Amino acid sequence: MTQSAMTGSEAMWGKRGDMIVRGQLPFNAEPPASVLASSEITAVDAFYARNHGPFPDIASHQWRLTVDGVVDKPLTVTYHQLTTDFDQHSVVATLACAGNRRAELLAVHPIPGKDPWKHGAISTAEWRGARLADVLAAAGVHREDGLHVEFLAPDVAQEARPVQSYGSSIPLSKAMSEEVLLAWQMNSQPLPRAHGGPVRVVVPGYIGARSVKWVTAITVQPGPSQNYFQALDYRLLPPDADPDTAAPGEGISLSSLPLNCDILVPGDDAEISAGPLTIRGWALAGDGRSVARVDVSLDDGRTWQQANLEPAISRWAWRQWSITVETQRGPLSVTARAWDDTGVTHPESPASLWNPRGYGNNAWAHITASAR
Amino acid sequence: MTQSAMTGSEAMWGKRGDMIVRGQLPFNAEPPASVLASSEITAVDAFYARNHGPFPDIASHQWRLTVDGVVDKPLTVTYHQLTTDFDQHSVVATLACAGNRRAELLAVHPIPGKDPWKHGAISTAEWRGARLADVLAAAGVHREDGLHVEFLAPDVAQEARPVQSYGSSIPLSKAMSEEVLLAWQMNSQPLPRAHGGPVRVVVPGYIGARSVKWVTAITVQPGPSQNYFQALDYRLLPPDADPDTAAPGEGISLSSLPLNCDILVPGDDAEISAGPLTIRGWALAGDGRSVARVDVSLDDGRTWQQANLEPAISRWAWRQWSITVETQRGPLSVTARAWDDTGVTHPESPASLWNPRGYGNNAWAHITASAR
Numbered sequence: 001m002t003q004s005a006m007t008g009s010e011a012m013w014g015k016r017g018d019m020i021v022r023g024q025l026p027f028n029a030e031p032p033a034s035v036l037a038s039s040e041i042t043a044v045d046a047f048y049a050r051n052h053g054p055f056p057d058i059a060s061h062q063w064r065l066t067v068d069g070v071v072d073k074p075l076t077v078t079y080h081q082l083t084t085d086f087d088q089h090s091v092v093a094t095l096a097c098a099g100n101r102r103a104e105l106l107a108v109h110p111i112p113g114k115d116p117w118k119h120g121a122i123s124t125a126e127w128r129g130a131r132l133a134d135v136l137a138a139a140g141v142h143r144e145d146g147l148h149v150e151f152l153a154p155d156v157a158q159e160a161r162p163v164q165s166y167g168s169s170i171p172l173s174k175a176m177s178e179e180v181l182l183a184w185q186m187n188s189q190p191l192p193r194a195h196g197g198p199v200r201v202v203v204p205g206y207i208g209a210r211s212v213k214w215v216t217a218i219t220v221q222p223g224p225s226q227n228y229f230q231a232l233d234y235r236l237l238p239p240d241a242d243p244d245t246a247a248p249g250e251g252i253s254l255s256s257l258p259l260n261c262d263i264l265v266p267g268d269d270a271e272i273s274a275g276p277l278t279i280r281g282w283a284l285a286g287d288g289r290s291v292a293r294v295d296v297s298l299d300d301g302r303t304w305q306q307a308n309l310e311p312a313i314s315r316w317a318w319r320q321w322s323i324t325v326e327t328q329r330g331p332l333s334v335t336a337r338a339w340d341d342t343g344v345t346h347p348e349s350p351a352s353l354w355n356p357r358g359y360g361n362n363a364w365a366h367i368t369a370s371a372r
Numbered sequence: 373m374t375q376s377a378m379t380g381s382e383a384m385w386g387k388r389g390d391m392i393v394r395g396q397l398p399f400n401a402e403p404p405a406s407v408l409a410s411s412e413i414t415a416v417d418a419f420y421a422r423n424h425g426p427f428p429d430i431a432s433h434q435w436r437l438t439v440d441g442v443v444d445k446p447l448t449v450t451y452h453q454l455t456t457d458f459d460q461h462s463v464v465a466t467l468a469c470a471g472n473r474r475a476e477l478l479a480v481h482p483i484p485g486k487d488p489w490k491h492g493a494i495s496t497a498e499w500r501g502a503r504l505a506d507v508l509a510a511a512g513v514h515r516e517d518g519l520h521v522e523f524l525a526p527d528v529a530q531e532a533r534p535v536q537s538y539g540s541s542i543p544l545s546k547a548m549s550e551e552v553l554l555a556w557q558m559n560s561q562p563l564p565r566a567h568g569g570p571v572r573v574v575v576p577g578y579i580g581a582r583s584v585k586w587v588t589a590i591t592v593q594p595g596p597s598q599n600y601f602q603a604l605d606y607r608l609l610p611p612d613a614d615p616d617t618a619a620p621g622e623g624i625s626l627s628s629l630p631l632n633c634d635i636l637v638p639g640d641d642a643e644i645s646a647g648p649l650t651i652r653g654w655a656l657a658g659d660g661r662s663v664a665r666v667d668v669s670l671d672d673g674r675t676w677q678q679a680n681l682e683p684a685i686s687r688w689a690w691r692q693w694s695i696t697v698e699t700q701r702g703p704l705s706v707t708a709r710a711w712d713d714t715g716v717t718h719p720e721s722p723a724s725l726w727n728p729r730g731y732g733n734n735a736w737a738h739i740t741a742s743a744r
Contacts, residue, residue: 236711239675240676252664252715287714293610303611303612304610304612339608341624341627342628346719348719348724359715362716
């Protein structure tokens with residue numbers, strides 16, 4: 001059975017039936033916001049899917065990882081070696097697509113050829129695997145400033161110019177951080193094929209594009225990857241740039257997730273009953289900082305109340321928040337903003353963040369609803 | 373001669389005559405924006421002064437530094453020992469008062485009892501001294517997560533509740549970073565008394581309040597300093613909080629400088645000649661990140677041009693930028709915003725950043741002028 005012949009539930013890769021499917025091949029889907037709000041750890045069947053090609057089908061016993069480049073002892077690791085020769089570690093980490101909340105940017109100005117992700121291209125799981133740092137150390141990695149670690153996988157992206165398999169890189173300094181894993185478990189289950197099984201990279205605090213699924217090759221090298229998805233895509237271009245003619249290396253390469261938050265309940269344009277309303281959402285400070293405060297406004301930012309923050313479940317995960325307010329009959333406008341532990345907040349408006357590929361929308365969250 | 377008897381140029385502590393003096397005792401003064409724009413390294417006579425008490429008068433041979441707390445070998449260091457027993461290092465670092473650009477917040481809503489700093493409570497110098505990490509290592513500092521390093525100085529602050537000498541703290545992880553110095557030189561001169569001589573702390577990337585002048589005591593301890601200026605002041609309170617009744621520890625303790633930028637030339641409300649105009653300013657990414665792009669708009673953010681960035685002179689210093697535009701007769705509105713190397717920009721408006729003590733204004737920079 002080829003992927004293109006799959007239909008109905010088979011084509012959903014075990015996902016919930018209420019996922020918002022952005023594309024079947026490559027498979028791209030996000031859960032409804034209310035499902036994301038229901039738990040701090042996202043169930044595997046609700047976890048967003050963001051892909052650039054058909055899923056490789058690699059049995060664990062066939063999987064191999066090569067590690068080479070600026071290392072003293074290039075090596076090849078089997079699944080058995082990875083899962084038994086290295087210490088195992090778990091990290092609860094939120095992954096987020098750089099295009100999450102693109103729908104708000106699209107409402108400002110069109111962004112041709114990019115999926116209109118709403119609130120759901122973000123999810124949180126417990127990942128388990130070996131530290132990338134330990135595998136790199138086993139290969140005798142050189143510890144020089146300015147090196148980068150490239151990840152390559154076999155999934156072929158038709159959208160790339162030229163067509164090529166997926167790849168990406170992160171700075172060696174991040175790669176050697178203890179939170180970065182070569183993971184083979186997700187929420188205590190074997191890593192599903194749809195999420196990069198048998199083995200994927202998990203780079204907590206970075207945009208999801210750097211957490212390369214089905215990774216089979218790692219190269220330590222002097223500069224960032226020349227792969228399309230590092231050198232040309234996943235870059236923040238100025239508003240006046242043309243993404244079709246942008247040169248490799250143009251714009252700002254996306255890496256750390258920015259301070260951000262969102263409102264998950266009530267949903268966009270929800271109809272609610274007047275009276276007490278519990279508003280729920282998430283906030284994330286990005287790359288190791290923590291969320292210090294979340295403010296909610298019902299009058300478009302003139303006055304604010306502080307939301308209740310759930311305890312931090314991990315340095316690398318979102319913090320869910322909630323606040324109960326009294327609503328009157330009529331239209332309801334809810335705005336939320338987060339502050340990190342250094343006293344920084346994010347920009348007010350998607351209009352000022354619009355960019356040609358629609359990445360990095362970390363404007364204050366805003367939804368409208370109506371109470372009756 | 374007592375300080376209170378000083379008048380005229382003596383009371384200026386060697387500063388330029390055109391400094392904008394915010395107070396004589398304690399001495400607080402900022403240079404005109406055009407002076408800041410004239411060089412990447414700020415001359416000592418133009419460097420901003422932000423103080424909370426009269427300047428201690430400590431001869432080098434009398435200065436002593438005690439280092440104690442969670443260390444194995446508490447020690448006392450003389451000036452001679454500090455300057456000869458430890459390796460010497462230089463760092464070019466921008467210091468900025470957390471209250472820089474408060475004037476724009478004051479225009480939104482009053483902030484009683486706080487100085488209306490405009491563009492000048494920020495300056496850049498080359499600092500030379502010993503690494504704090506080396507001195508802490510000599511004292512046998514414990515390397516435990518969560519420890520803090522407190523700095524105490526003899527300058528007495530009448531504004532503190534209760535009246536107390538100045539103190540502050542930083543996390544041990546930052547204190548052990550190579551850029552943090554115990555400095556005795558500023559721009560190759562002996563550190564002037566007005567800038568903390570004979571020896572001060574310099575914490576690049578953090579708000580200026582943590583770079584404690586005239587430091588005489590360092591304590592490694594389990595939590596942040598209980599000093600007024602750590603536990604009560606230099607904290608970001610929510611807009612609805614009352615700073616007079618805020619409890620110690622309330623709000624967000626300020627540490628890393630936020631991503632920020634400013635326009636230095638032309639000055640506020642300048643009258644210029646229509647035709648080509650070179651606009652100049654600075655951008656700073658805060659705590660070790662770098663500035664990737666500065667955008668300038670002449671139509672209040674509808675369209676943007678990219679400014680020319682000067683080469684980075686240090687990971688810890690501002691980057692000066694400039695752009696030459698063509699101006700027509702009439703009112704001129706200039707807006708600038710910066711982006712860091714992770715693709716993050718800062719909030720649009722001071723109105724959304726207003727807080728009861730007026731700290732951390734990192735809104736997009738904006739000035740108005742007129743061309744004729």
